[in-house]
Amino acid sequence: MSLLEVKNLTYIYGKGTPFEMRALDGVSLSVEKGEIVALIGHTGSGKSTLIQHLNALLKPHSGQVLFMGKDINADKALTRSVRFQVGLCFQYPEYQLFESTVYRDIAFGPTNMGLKEDEVRAAVSEAAAFVGLKEDYFEKSPFDLSGGEKRRVAVAGVMAMRPEVLILDEPTAGLDPNGRRVILSLIRNYCTQTGKTVIIVSHSMDDVASLASRIIVMNRGKIAMDGSVEQVFLRSAELTKMGLNIPQVTQILLELKKRGYAVNSSVFTLEGARRELLRVLKEGGGAK
Amino acid sequence: MTNKPIIEFKNVSFRYDSEDETLLPLAVKDVNLTIRQGELVAVLGHNGSGKSTLAKLSNAILLPAEGQVLVNGMDSQDEALEYDIRKTVGVVFQNPDNQIVASIVEEDVAFGPENLGVPPAEIRKRVDDALRAVNMYDYRHHEPHKLSGGQKQRVAIAGIIAMLTACIVFDEPTAMLDPSGRKEVMQTIQKLNREMGKTVVYITHFMDEAVEADRIVVMDDGKILFDGTPREVFARAGELKAVGLDVPVSAELAGLLKADGVELPNDVLTVSEFVSAFQKAALK
Numbered sequence: 001m002s003l004l005e006v007k008n009l010t011y012i013y014g015k016g017t018p019f020e021m022r023a024l025d026g027v028s029l030s031v032e033k034g035e036i037v038a039l040i041g042h043t044g045s046g047k048s049t050l051i052q053h054l055n056a057l058l059k060p061h062s063g064q065v066l067f068m069g070k071d072i073n074a075d076k077a078l079t080r081s082v083r084f085q086v087g088l089c090f091q092y093p094e095y096q097l098f099e100s101t102v103y104r105d106i107a108f109g110p111t112n113m114g115l116k117e118d119e120v121r122a123a124v125s126e127a128a129a130f131v132g133l134k135e136d137y138f139e140k141s142p143f144d145l146s147g148g149e150k151r152r153v154a155v156a157g158v159m160a161m162r163p164e165v166l167i168l169d170e171p172t173a174g175l176d177p178n179g180r181r182v183i184l185s186l187i188r189n190y191c192t193q194t195g196k197t198v199i200i201v202s203h204s205m206d207d208v209a210s211l212a213s214r215i216i217v218m219n220r221g222k223i224a225m226d227g228s229v230e231q232v233f234l235r236s237a238e239l240t241k242m243g244l245n246i247p248q249v250t251q252i253l254l255e256l257k258k259r260g261y262a263v264n265s266s267v268f269t270l271e272g273a274r275r276e277l278l279r280v281l282k283e284g285g286g287a288k
Numbered sequence: 289m290t291n292k293p294i295i296e297f298k299n300v301s302f303r304y305d306s307e308d309e310t311l312l313p314l315a316v317k318d319v320n321l322t323i324r325q326g327e328l329v330a331v332l333g334h335n336g337s338g339k340s341t342l343a344k345l346s347n348a349i350l351l352p353a354e355g356q357v358l359v360n361g362m363d364s365q366d367e368a369l370e371y372d373i374r375k376t377v378g379v380v381f382q383n384p385d386n387q388i389v390a391s392i393v394e395e396d397v398a399f400g401p402e403n404l405g406v407p408p409a410e411i412r413k414r415v416d417d418a419l420r421a422v423n424m425y426d427y428r429h430h431e432p433h434k435l436s437g438g439q440k441q442r443v444a445i446a447g448i449i450a451m452l453t454a455c456i457v458f459d460e461p462t463a464m465l466d467p468s469g470r471k472e473v474m475q476t477i478q479k480l481n482r483e484m485g486k487t488v489v490y491i492t493h494f495m496d497e498a499v500e501a502d503r504i505v506v507m508d509d510g511k512i513l514f515d516g517t518p519r520e521v522f523a524r525a526g527e528l529k530a531v532g533l534d535v536p537v538s539a540e541l542a543g544l545l546k547a548d549g550v551e552l553p554n555d556v557l558t559v560s561e562f563v564s565a566f567q568k569a570a571l572k
Binding site: 044 | 537
Protein backbone atom coordinates (compact mmCIF):
# COMPACT_ATOMS: atom_id res chain seq x y z
CA MET A 1 0.00 0.00 0.00
CA SER A 2 1.34 3.40 -0.95
CA LEU A 3 1.48 6.17 1.61
CA LEU A 4 -0.35 8.56 -0.66
CA GLU A 5 -2.30 7.61 -3.72
CA VAL A 6 -4.18 9.74 -6.23
CA LYS A 7 -6.62 7.91 -8.46
CA ASN A 8 -8.00 9.40 -11.64
CA LEU A 9 -8.39 12.85 -10.14
CA THR A 10 -10.33 15.52 -12.01
CA TYR A 11 -10.98 19.05 -10.84
CA ILE A 12 -12.71 21.86 -12.69
CA TYR A 13 -12.59 25.53 -11.68
CA GLY A 14 -15.82 27.47 -12.26
CA LYS A 15 -17.76 24.24 -12.73
CA GLY A 16 -21.20 24.87 -14.18
CA THR A 17 -20.30 28.37 -15.42
CA PRO A 18 -19.26 29.45 -18.93
CA PHE A 19 -15.70 29.82 -17.56
CA GLU A 20 -15.15 26.14 -16.77
CA MET A 21 -11.46 25.26 -16.64
CA ARG A 22 -10.30 21.70 -16.26
CA ALA A 23 -7.33 22.18 -13.91
CA LEU A 24 -6.73 18.47 -13.30
CA ASP A 25 -7.66 15.85 -15.80
CA GLY A 26 -7.49 12.17 -14.83
CA VAL A 27 -4.38 12.47 -12.65
CA SER A 28 -3.09 9.26 -11.04
CA LEU A 29 0.07 8.85 -8.99
CA SER A 30 1.36 7.25 -5.84
CA VAL A 31 4.03 8.32 -3.38
CA GLU A 32 5.85 5.93 -1.08
CA LYS A 33 7.14 6.55 2.43
CA GLY A 34 10.49 8.33 2.51
CA GLU A 35 10.43 9.49 -1.10
CA ILE A 36 11.59 12.98 -2.06
CA VAL A 37 9.48 13.95 -5.04
CA ALA A 38 9.76 17.13 -7.08
CA LEU A 39 6.65 18.39 -8.83
CA ILE A 40 7.43 20.64 -11.78
CA GLY A 41 5.40 22.33 -14.50
CA HIS A 42 4.85 25.86 -15.79
CA THR A 43 2.40 28.24 -14.14
CA GLY A 44 -1.15 27.01 -14.71
CA SER A 45 -0.13 23.37 -15.27
CA GLY A 46 -2.11 22.20 -12.24
CA LYS A 47 0.63 21.75 -9.63
CA SER A 48 -0.95 23.90 -6.96
CA THR A 49 -4.41 22.47 -7.59
CA LEU A 50 -2.96 18.99 -7.18
CA ILE A 51 -1.17 19.64 -3.90
CA GLN A 52 -4.26 21.27 -2.44
CA HIS A 53 -6.06 17.99 -3.01
CA LEU A 54 -3.43 16.04 -1.11
CA ASN A 55 -4.64 17.38 2.22
CA ALA A 56 -8.25 17.91 1.24
CA LEU A 57 -8.21 21.69 0.88
CA LEU A 58 -9.89 21.01 -2.45
CA LYS A 59 -12.24 18.10 -3.05
CA PRO A 60 -12.08 16.18 -6.31
CA HIS A 61 -14.92 16.44 -8.83
CA SER A 62 -14.14 12.87 -9.67
CA GLY A 63 -11.51 10.41 -8.53
CA GLN A 64 -9.99 9.80 -5.11
CA VAL A 65 -7.11 10.74 -2.85
CA LEU A 66 -6.04 7.92 -0.53
CA PHE A 67 -3.79 8.39 2.50
CA MET A 68 -2.57 5.06 3.92
CA GLY A 69 -5.19 3.36 1.83
CA LYS A 70 -8.18 5.43 3.04
CA ASP A 71 -10.15 7.98 1.04
CA ILE A 72 -9.33 11.26 2.79
CA ASN A 73 -12.66 12.79 1.83
CA ALA A 74 -14.73 9.85 3.10
CA ASP A 75 -15.49 11.30 6.52
CA LYS A 76 -14.84 14.52 8.40
CA ALA A 77 -12.73 13.05 11.20
CA LEU A 78 -10.39 11.48 8.70
CA THR A 79 -10.15 14.69 6.67
CA ARG A 80 -9.21 16.59 9.80
CA SER A 81 -6.49 14.14 10.78
CA VAL A 82 -5.07 14.12 7.25
CA ARG A 83 -4.68 17.91 7.42
CA PHE A 84 -2.10 17.35 10.18
CA GLN A 85 -0.43 14.34 8.58
CA VAL A 86 -0.03 15.96 5.19
CA GLY A 87 1.53 19.33 5.98
CA LEU A 88 1.27 21.93 3.26
CA CYS A 89 3.57 24.94 3.17
CA PHE A 90 2.35 27.46 0.60
CA GLN A 91 4.37 29.73 -1.63
CA TYR A 92 5.67 32.82 0.19
CA PRO A 93 4.53 31.28 3.50
CA GLU A 94 5.96 34.22 5.42
CA TYR A 95 2.90 36.23 4.36
CA GLN A 96 0.89 33.89 6.53
CA LEU A 97 2.74 34.55 9.77
CA PHE A 98 0.35 36.23 12.17
CA GLU A 99 1.23 35.52 15.79
CA SER A 100 2.91 37.91 18.20
CA THR A 101 5.98 35.74 18.76
CA VAL A 102 7.98 33.23 16.76
CA TYR A 103 7.19 30.55 19.35
CA ARG A 104 3.45 31.10 19.17
CA ASP A 105 3.52 31.04 15.40
CA ILE A 106 5.35 27.72 15.20
CA ALA A 107 3.15 26.35 18.01
CA PHE A 108 -0.11 27.18 16.21
CA GLY A 109 -0.31 23.86 14.34
CA PRO A 110 0.60 21.49 17.18
CA THR A 111 -1.68 23.42 19.57
CA ASN A 112 -4.56 23.00 17.15
CA MET A 113 -3.86 19.29 17.03
CA GLY A 114 -4.76 19.26 20.73
CA LEU A 115 -1.26 18.40 21.99
CA LYS A 116 -0.43 19.10 25.64
CA GLU A 117 1.73 22.09 26.46
CA ASP A 118 4.96 20.14 26.99
CA GLU A 119 4.37 18.18 23.78
CA VAL A 120 3.82 21.44 21.93
CA ARG A 121 7.07 22.80 23.34
CA ALA A 122 8.96 19.71 22.25
CA ALA A 123 7.47 19.88 18.75
CA VAL A 124 8.32 23.59 18.44
CA SER A 125 11.91 23.07 19.63
CA GLU A 126 12.40 20.18 17.25
CA ALA A 127 11.00 22.13 14.27
CA ALA A 128 13.03 25.24 15.12
CA ALA A 129 16.17 23.09 15.22
CA PHE A 130 15.35 21.66 11.78
CA VAL A 131 15.26 25.15 10.29
CA GLY A 132 18.26 26.38 12.28
CA LEU A 133 16.40 28.92 14.43
CA LYS A 134 17.93 29.37 17.87
CA GLU A 135 15.66 29.45 20.91
CA ASP A 136 16.51 33.09 21.57
CA TYR A 137 14.34 33.87 18.55
CA PHE A 138 11.26 32.41 20.25
CA GLU A 139 10.11 35.61 21.97
CA LYS A 140 10.82 37.89 19.00
CA SER A 141 8.04 39.13 16.78
CA PRO A 142 8.16 37.23 13.48
CA PHE A 143 7.69 40.57 11.71
CA ASP A 144 11.06 41.84 12.96
CA LEU A 145 12.95 39.05 11.18
CA SER A 146 14.63 39.11 7.77
CA GLY A 147 12.87 37.60 4.75
CA GLY A 148 14.88 34.37 4.92
CA GLU A 149 14.27 33.99 8.66
CA LYS A 150 10.53 34.57 8.26
CA ARG A 151 10.46 31.87 5.60
CA ARG A 152 12.16 29.46 8.01
CA VAL A 153 9.66 30.25 10.80
CA ALA A 154 6.80 29.50 8.41
CA VAL A 155 8.34 26.20 7.30
CA ALA A 156 8.95 25.26 10.95
CA GLY A 157 5.27 25.89 11.65
CA VAL A 158 4.38 23.06 9.27
CA MET A 159 7.20 20.77 10.40
CA ALA A 160 6.03 21.19 14.01
CA MET A 161 2.91 19.17 13.20
CA ARG A 162 5.32 16.28 12.46
CA PRO A 163 3.51 15.47 9.24
CA GLU A 164 4.08 12.14 7.49
CA VAL A 165 4.20 14.06 4.22
CA LEU A 166 5.66 17.57 4.00
CA ILE A 167 4.67 19.52 0.89
CA LEU A 168 6.60 22.69 0.08
CA ASP A 169 5.37 24.97 -2.70
CA GLU A 170 8.35 26.89 -4.14
CA PRO A 171 10.29 27.07 -0.89
CA THR A 172 13.17 29.09 -2.39
CA ALA A 173 11.18 31.61 -4.47
CA GLY A 174 12.30 35.20 -4.00
CA LEU A 175 15.29 34.37 -1.78
CA ASP A 176 18.84 35.48 -2.47
CA PRO A 177 21.46 32.83 -3.38
CA ASN A 178 22.54 32.31 0.19
CA GLY A 179 18.93 32.12 1.43
CA ARG A 180 18.27 29.49 -1.22
CA ARG A 181 21.27 27.42 -0.18
CA VAL A 182 20.18 27.56 3.47
CA ILE A 183 16.60 26.42 2.74
CA LEU A 184 17.75 23.59 0.47
CA SER A 185 20.24 22.25 2.95
CA LEU A 186 17.73 22.35 5.78
CA ILE A 187 15.20 20.43 3.70
CA ARG A 188 17.90 17.87 2.90
CA ASN A 189 18.72 17.51 6.62
CA TYR A 190 15.06 17.17 7.49
CA CYS A 191 14.73 14.31 5.01
CA THR A 192 17.79 12.42 6.23
CA GLN A 193 16.96 12.90 9.89
CA THR A 194 13.26 12.08 9.82
CA GLY A 195 12.99 9.78 6.81
CA LYS A 196 9.61 11.44 6.14
CA THR A 197 8.16 11.94 2.69
CA VAL A 198 8.71 15.33 1.06
CA ILE A 199 7.04 16.75 -2.03
CA ILE A 200 8.59 19.93 -3.35
CA VAL A 201 7.11 22.16 -6.04
CA SER A 202 9.84 24.11 -7.80
CA HIS A 203 10.69 26.13 -10.90
CA SER A 204 14.39 25.76 -10.30
CA MET A 205 15.72 22.68 -12.03
CA ASP A 206 19.04 23.05 -10.22
CA ASP A 207 17.22 22.87 -6.88
CA VAL A 208 15.25 19.86 -8.09
CA ALA A 209 18.40 18.07 -9.26
CA SER A 210 20.11 18.63 -5.95
CA LEU A 211 17.19 17.47 -3.76
CA ALA A 212 14.81 15.02 -5.35
CA SER A 213 15.07 11.38 -6.37
CA ARG A 214 11.96 11.45 -8.49
CA ILE A 215 10.31 14.08 -10.68
CA ILE A 216 6.68 14.41 -11.67
CA VAL A 217 6.05 16.81 -14.57
CA MET A 218 2.60 18.37 -14.91
CA ASN A 219 1.36 19.86 -18.15
CA ARG A 220 -2.16 21.12 -18.90
CA GLY A 221 -3.68 19.36 -15.91
CA LYS A 222 -2.16 15.99 -16.72
CA ILE A 223 0.93 14.12 -15.67
CA ALA A 224 3.33 14.41 -18.58
CA MET A 225 6.23 12.51 -17.05
CA ASP A 226 6.89 10.60 -13.84
CA GLY A 227 10.28 9.03 -13.25
CA SER A 228 13.74 9.28 -11.76
CA VAL A 229 15.60 12.59 -12.06
CA GLU A 230 17.69 10.95 -14.77
CA GLN A 231 14.75 9.65 -16.79
CA VAL A 232 13.00 13.01 -16.76
CA PHE A 233 15.96 15.30 -17.51
CA LEU A 234 16.94 13.08 -20.44
CA ARG A 235 13.79 14.28 -22.19
CA SER A 236 15.09 17.83 -22.42
CA ALA A 237 13.47 18.63 -25.77
CA GLU A 238 9.98 17.81 -24.45
CA LEU A 239 10.64 19.76 -21.24
CA THR A 240 11.68 22.82 -23.21
CA LYS A 241 8.50 22.58 -25.25
CA MET A 242 6.51 22.68 -21.99
CA GLY A 243 8.25 25.91 -20.95
CA LEU A 244 10.61 24.12 -18.55
CA ASN A 245 14.39 23.89 -18.35
CA ILE A 246 17.02 21.33 -17.54
CA PRO A 247 19.89 22.07 -15.15
CA GLN A 248 22.56 24.27 -16.71
CA VAL A 249 25.34 21.72 -16.21
CA THR A 250 23.26 19.20 -18.16
CA GLN A 251 22.87 21.75 -20.97
CA ILE A 252 26.68 22.03 -21.09
CA LEU A 253 27.15 18.26 -21.21
CA LEU A 254 24.51 17.81 -23.90
CA GLU A 255 26.17 20.49 -26.03
CA LEU A 256 29.59 18.81 -25.68
CA LYS A 257 28.06 15.48 -26.61
CA LYS A 258 26.56 17.07 -29.70
CA ARG A 259 30.04 18.23 -30.65
CA GLY A 260 31.37 14.72 -30.55
CA TYR A 261 32.72 14.31 -27.03
CA ALA A 262 32.13 10.98 -25.32
CA VAL A 263 30.37 12.53 -22.32
CA ASN A 264 27.65 11.00 -20.22
CA SER A 265 25.01 13.71 -20.24
CA SER A 266 22.84 12.24 -17.48
CA VAL A 267 24.63 14.33 -14.88
CA PHE A 268 22.63 17.03 -13.13
CA THR A 269 24.78 18.51 -10.39
CA LEU A 270 27.85 20.70 -10.41
CA GLU A 271 29.99 18.14 -8.63
CA GLY A 272 28.85 15.39 -11.00
CA ALA A 273 29.65 17.54 -14.04
CA ARG A 274 33.10 18.31 -12.67
CA ARG A 275 33.88 14.61 -12.26
CA GLU A 276 32.49 13.71 -15.67
CA LEU A 277 34.46 16.40 -17.49
CA LEU A 278 37.68 15.47 -15.69
CA ARG A 279 37.12 11.86 -16.76
CA VAL A 280 36.57 12.94 -20.36
CA LEU A 281 39.80 14.99 -20.37
CA LYS A 282 41.79 12.15 -18.80
CA GLU A 283 40.56 9.55 -21.25
CA GLY A 284 40.90 11.79 -24.26
CA GLY A 285 37.11 11.71 -24.57
CA GLY A 286 37.08 11.41 -28.37
CA ALA A 287 37.71 15.15 -28.74
CA LYS A 288 37.70 16.45 -32.25
CA MET B 289 31.15 55.13 -22.06
CA THR B 290 30.95 58.86 -22.41
CA ASN B 291 27.19 59.32 -22.45
CA LYS B 292 25.57 61.91 -20.21
CA PRO B 293 24.76 60.78 -16.66
CA ILE B 294 21.05 60.19 -16.05
CA ILE B 295 21.18 59.21 -12.37
CA GLU B 296 23.93 60.32 -10.03
CA PHE B 297 24.31 59.29 -6.41
CA LYS B 298 26.71 61.59 -4.61
CA ASN B 299 27.79 60.42 -1.14
CA VAL B 300 24.26 59.19 -0.48
CA SER B 301 23.28 57.75 2.91
CA PHE B 302 19.82 56.69 3.98
CA ARG B 303 18.25 55.34 7.14
CA TYR B 304 14.69 54.06 7.63
CA ASP B 305 12.66 55.42 10.55
CA SER B 306 11.97 52.90 13.29
CA GLU B 307 8.64 52.61 15.06
CA ASP B 308 10.20 53.41 18.43
CA GLU B 309 13.07 55.68 19.42
CA THR B 310 15.87 53.31 18.43
CA LEU B 311 18.06 54.35 15.55
CA LEU B 312 18.11 51.78 12.73
CA PRO B 313 21.42 51.17 10.97
CA LEU B 314 22.04 52.98 7.68
CA ALA B 315 20.44 51.07 4.78
CA VAL B 316 22.64 52.87 2.26
CA LYS B 317 26.06 54.18 3.26
CA ASP B 318 27.92 56.92 1.43
CA VAL B 319 27.14 55.59 -2.04
CA ASN B 320 28.63 57.15 -5.15
CA LEU B 321 27.22 55.80 -8.38
CA THR B 322 26.66 57.21 -11.85
CA ILE B 323 24.24 55.62 -14.31
CA ARG B 324 24.74 56.91 -17.85
CA GLN B 325 22.17 57.23 -20.63
CA GLY B 326 21.60 54.01 -22.55
CA GLU B 327 23.32 51.72 -20.06
CA LEU B 328 21.93 48.38 -18.86
CA VAL B 329 23.17 48.05 -15.30
CA ALA B 330 22.44 45.03 -13.09
CA VAL B 331 22.49 45.45 -9.31
CA LEU B 332 23.27 42.38 -7.18
CA GLY B 333 23.35 41.94 -3.42
CA HIS B 334 21.85 39.69 -0.77
CA ASN B 335 18.54 40.50 0.93
CA GLY B 336 18.98 43.59 3.06
CA SER B 337 22.07 44.83 1.24
CA GLY B 338 20.37 48.09 0.24
CA LYS B 339 19.43 47.36 -3.38
CA SER B 340 15.73 48.20 -3.12
CA THR B 341 16.51 51.32 -1.10
CA LEU B 342 18.75 52.42 -3.95
CA ALA B 343 15.86 51.86 -6.39
CA LYS B 344 13.51 54.01 -4.32
CA LEU B 345 16.10 56.75 -3.91
CA SER B 346 16.50 56.91 -7.68
CA ASN B 347 13.13 58.55 -8.32
CA ALA B 348 12.41 60.42 -5.11
CA ILE B 349 10.19 57.76 -3.51
CA LEU B 350 12.80 58.03 -0.74
CA LEU B 351 15.00 61.04 -0.15
CA PRO B 352 18.62 60.79 0.99
CA ALA B 353 19.45 61.63 4.61
CA GLU B 354 22.86 62.75 3.46
CA GLY B 355 24.29 63.44 0.04
CA GLN B 356 22.46 64.08 -3.20
CA VAL B 357 20.60 62.12 -5.84
CA LEU B 358 20.56 63.92 -9.18
CA VAL B 359 18.27 62.81 -12.01
CA ASN B 360 19.30 64.54 -15.23
CA GLY B 361 20.87 67.08 -12.92
CA MET B 362 17.64 67.60 -10.90
CA ASP B 363 18.13 67.28 -7.14
CA SER B 364 15.57 64.84 -5.64
CA GLN B 365 15.41 66.98 -2.47
CA ASP B 366 13.67 69.71 -4.44
CA GLU B 367 9.96 68.96 -4.09
CA ALA B 368 9.11 71.17 -7.06
CA LEU B 369 11.06 68.79 -9.31
CA GLU B 370 9.37 65.59 -8.08
CA TYR B 371 7.11 65.25 -11.13
CA ASP B 372 9.92 65.90 -13.57
CA ILE B 373 12.07 63.33 -11.80
CA ARG B 374 9.31 60.71 -11.97
CA LYS B 375 8.82 61.52 -15.65
CA THR B 376 12.48 60.65 -16.14
CA VAL B 377 12.89 57.56 -13.94
CA GLY B 378 10.16 54.94 -13.40
CA VAL B 379 10.34 51.93 -11.07
CA VAL B 380 8.86 48.45 -11.62
CA PHE B 381 8.61 46.37 -8.46
CA GLN B 382 8.78 42.67 -7.65
CA ASN B 383 5.18 41.75 -7.13
CA PRO B 384 2.95 42.50 -10.13
CA ASP B 385 -0.17 42.13 -7.97
CA ASN B 386 0.83 45.15 -5.91
CA GLN B 387 1.29 47.41 -8.93
CA ILE B 388 -1.89 46.95 -10.88
CA VAL B 389 -4.57 49.47 -10.05
CA ALA B 390 -7.27 49.17 -12.72
CA SER B 391 -9.66 46.40 -13.68
CA ILE B 392 -8.91 46.50 -17.41
CA VAL B 393 -5.38 46.16 -18.83
CA GLU B 394 -5.45 49.31 -20.97
CA GLU B 395 -6.86 51.43 -18.16
CA ASP B 396 -4.04 50.27 -15.95
CA VAL B 397 -1.46 51.31 -18.51
CA ALA B 398 -3.21 54.68 -18.89
CA PHE B 399 -3.02 55.41 -15.16
CA GLY B 400 0.50 56.88 -15.25
CA PRO B 401 0.07 59.25 -18.22
CA GLU B 402 -3.36 60.32 -16.90
CA ASN B 403 -1.72 61.41 -13.68
CA LEU B 404 0.87 63.34 -15.63
CA GLY B 405 -1.94 65.30 -17.31
CA VAL B 406 -1.30 63.94 -20.78
CA PRO B 407 -4.13 64.83 -23.28
CA PRO B 408 -6.57 61.92 -23.99
CA ALA B 409 -5.67 61.42 -27.66
CA GLU B 410 -2.01 61.25 -26.76
CA ILE B 411 -2.77 58.78 -23.92
CA ARG B 412 -4.58 56.50 -26.38
CA LYS B 413 -1.51 56.41 -28.59
CA ARG B 414 0.94 55.92 -25.75
CA VAL B 415 -1.09 53.06 -24.25
CA ASP B 416 -1.33 51.24 -27.58
CA ASP B 417 2.38 51.71 -28.29
CA ALA B 418 3.37 50.57 -24.79
CA LEU B 419 1.18 47.45 -24.95
CA ARG B 420 2.62 46.58 -28.35
CA ALA B 421 6.16 47.05 -27.03
CA VAL B 422 5.56 44.41 -24.33
CA ASN B 423 3.51 42.13 -26.64
CA MET B 424 0.32 42.57 -24.63
CA TYR B 425 -1.75 44.57 -27.13
CA ASP B 426 -4.12 41.65 -27.78
CA TYR B 427 -4.90 41.57 -24.07
CA ARG B 428 -5.78 45.28 -23.80
CA HIS B 429 -9.42 44.61 -22.90
CA HIS B 430 -8.64 41.75 -20.49
CA GLU B 431 -8.91 41.80 -16.72
CA PRO B 432 -5.39 41.95 -15.23
CA HIS B 433 -6.14 39.49 -12.40
CA LYS B 434 -6.78 36.74 -14.91
CA LEU B 435 -3.36 37.08 -16.54
CA SER B 436 -0.29 34.99 -15.73
CA GLY B 437 2.46 36.46 -13.56
CA GLY B 438 4.70 37.20 -16.56
CA GLN B 439 1.82 38.87 -18.40
CA LYS B 440 0.91 40.99 -15.37
CA GLN B 441 4.51 42.07 -14.97
CA ARG B 442 4.60 43.09 -18.64
CA VAL B 443 1.45 45.18 -18.10
CA ALA B 444 3.19 46.89 -15.18
CA ILE B 445 6.17 47.57 -17.46
CA ALA B 446 3.83 48.98 -20.14
CA GLY B 447 2.49 51.37 -17.50
CA ILE B 448 5.99 52.80 -17.08
CA ILE B 449 6.69 52.84 -20.84
CA ALA B 450 3.53 54.89 -21.35
CA MET B 451 4.98 57.56 -19.08
CA LEU B 452 7.86 57.80 -21.59
CA THR B 453 10.50 57.78 -18.88
CA ALA B 454 14.04 57.72 -20.24
CA CYS B 455 15.14 55.36 -17.50
CA ILE B 456 13.42 52.36 -15.89
CA VAL B 457 14.56 50.79 -12.63
CA PHE B 458 13.46 47.17 -12.14
CA ASP B 459 13.43 45.80 -8.60
CA GLU B 460 13.58 41.99 -8.92
CA PRO B 461 10.87 41.89 -11.58
CA THR B 462 11.21 38.13 -12.16
CA ALA B 463 11.43 36.93 -8.55
CA MET B 464 7.84 35.68 -8.51
CA LEU B 465 7.71 34.26 -12.04
CA ASP B 466 8.20 30.79 -13.53
CA PRO B 467 10.96 30.13 -16.11
CA SER B 468 8.83 31.11 -19.12
CA GLY B 469 7.53 34.23 -17.35
CA ARG B 470 11.11 35.17 -16.51
CA LYS B 471 12.14 34.73 -20.12
CA GLU B 472 9.26 36.96 -21.34
CA VAL B 473 10.19 39.73 -18.94
CA MET B 474 13.93 39.47 -19.65
CA GLN B 475 13.32 39.70 -23.39
CA THR B 476 11.12 42.74 -22.86
CA ILE B 477 13.82 44.44 -20.80
CA GLN B 478 16.49 43.69 -23.42
CA LYS B 479 14.25 45.19 -26.07
CA LEU B 480 13.63 48.34 -24.01
CA ASN B 481 17.34 48.87 -23.70
CA ARG B 482 18.74 47.69 -27.03
CA GLU B 483 15.93 48.75 -29.37
CA MET B 484 14.10 51.58 -27.62
CA GLY B 485 17.23 53.11 -26.11
CA LYS B 486 15.96 53.20 -22.50
CA THR B 487 18.43 53.31 -19.68
CA VAL B 488 17.80 50.24 -17.49
CA VAL B 489 18.82 49.54 -13.92
CA TYR B 490 18.04 45.95 -13.07
CA ILE B 491 18.04 44.52 -9.55
CA THR B 492 18.11 40.73 -9.43
CA HIS B 493 19.04 37.62 -7.47
CA PHE B 494 19.52 35.57 -10.62
CA MET B 495 23.16 35.59 -11.65
CA ASP B 496 22.32 34.34 -15.14
CA GLU B 497 20.18 37.43 -15.74
CA ALA B 498 23.00 39.74 -14.64
CA VAL B 499 25.31 38.24 -17.29
CA GLU B 500 23.28 40.09 -19.94
CA ALA B 501 24.06 43.54 -18.49
CA ASP B 502 26.70 46.01 -19.69
CA ARG B 503 27.79 46.55 -16.13
CA ILE B 504 27.18 45.00 -12.71
CA VAL B 505 27.06 46.83 -9.39
CA VAL B 506 27.34 44.61 -6.31
CA MET B 507 25.93 45.94 -3.03
CA ASP B 508 26.83 44.66 0.41
CA ASP B 509 25.83 46.13 3.73
CA GLY B 510 24.59 49.38 2.16
CA LYS B 511 27.82 49.97 0.24
CA ILE B 512 29.00 49.35 -3.29
CA LEU B 513 31.39 46.43 -3.19
CA PHE B 514 32.18 46.02 -6.90
CA ASP B 515 31.30 47.96 -10.02
CA GLY B 516 32.45 46.53 -13.34
CA THR B 517 31.62 44.46 -16.40
CA PRO B 518 30.04 41.00 -15.85
CA ARG B 519 33.40 39.43 -16.69
CA GLU B 520 35.25 41.50 -14.13
CA VAL B 521 32.67 40.96 -11.42
CA PHE B 522 32.07 37.23 -11.89
CA ALA B 523 35.81 36.54 -11.93
CA ARG B 524 35.67 37.22 -8.17
CA ALA B 525 33.75 34.07 -7.26
CA GLY B 526 35.22 33.75 -3.78
CA GLU B 527 34.42 37.31 -2.76
CA LEU B 528 30.89 37.08 -4.18
CA LYS B 529 30.18 33.89 -2.23
CA ALA B 530 31.52 35.53 0.92
CA VAL B 531 28.73 38.14 0.65
CA GLY B 532 26.02 35.52 0.07
CA LEU B 533 25.96 35.71 -3.71
CA ASP B 534 26.78 33.28 -6.46
CA VAL B 535 28.31 33.15 -9.92
CA PRO B 536 26.53 31.74 -12.99
CA VAL B 537 26.63 27.92 -13.11
CA SER B 538 28.96 27.88 -16.15
CA ALA B 539 31.41 30.16 -14.34
CA GLU B 540 31.26 28.01 -11.23
CA LEU B 541 31.94 24.81 -13.15
CA ALA B 542 34.84 26.47 -14.97
CA GLY B 543 36.22 27.59 -11.61
CA LEU B 544 36.04 24.04 -10.19
CA LEU B 545 37.82 22.57 -13.20
CA LYS B 546 40.47 25.28 -13.12
CA ALA B 547 41.17 24.34 -9.53
CA ASP B 548 41.66 20.78 -10.78
CA GLY B 549 44.32 22.05 -13.17
CA VAL B 550 42.28 22.30 -16.38
CA GLU B 551 43.38 25.28 -18.46
CA LEU B 552 40.25 27.41 -18.78
CA PRO B 553 39.97 31.18 -19.00
CA ASN B 554 38.90 33.20 -15.95
CA ASP B 555 35.88 34.77 -17.50
CA VAL B 556 33.52 32.02 -18.71
CA LEU B 557 29.94 33.17 -18.16
CA THR B 558 27.51 31.24 -20.36
CA VAL B 559 26.89 27.69 -21.58
CA SER B 560 28.23 28.43 -25.06
CA GLU B 561 31.35 30.14 -23.71
CA PHE B 562 31.99 27.16 -21.48
CA VAL B 563 31.61 24.72 -24.33
CA SER B 564 34.11 26.53 -26.59
CA ALA B 565 36.57 27.05 -23.74
CA PHE B 566 36.37 23.35 -22.88
CA GLN B 567 36.97 22.37 -26.49
CA LYS B 568 40.16 24.42 -26.50
CA ALA B 569 41.29 22.93 -23.20
CA ALA B 570 40.66 19.41 -24.48
CA LEU B 571 42.99 20.00 -27.43
CA LYS B 572 45.91 20.84 -25.16
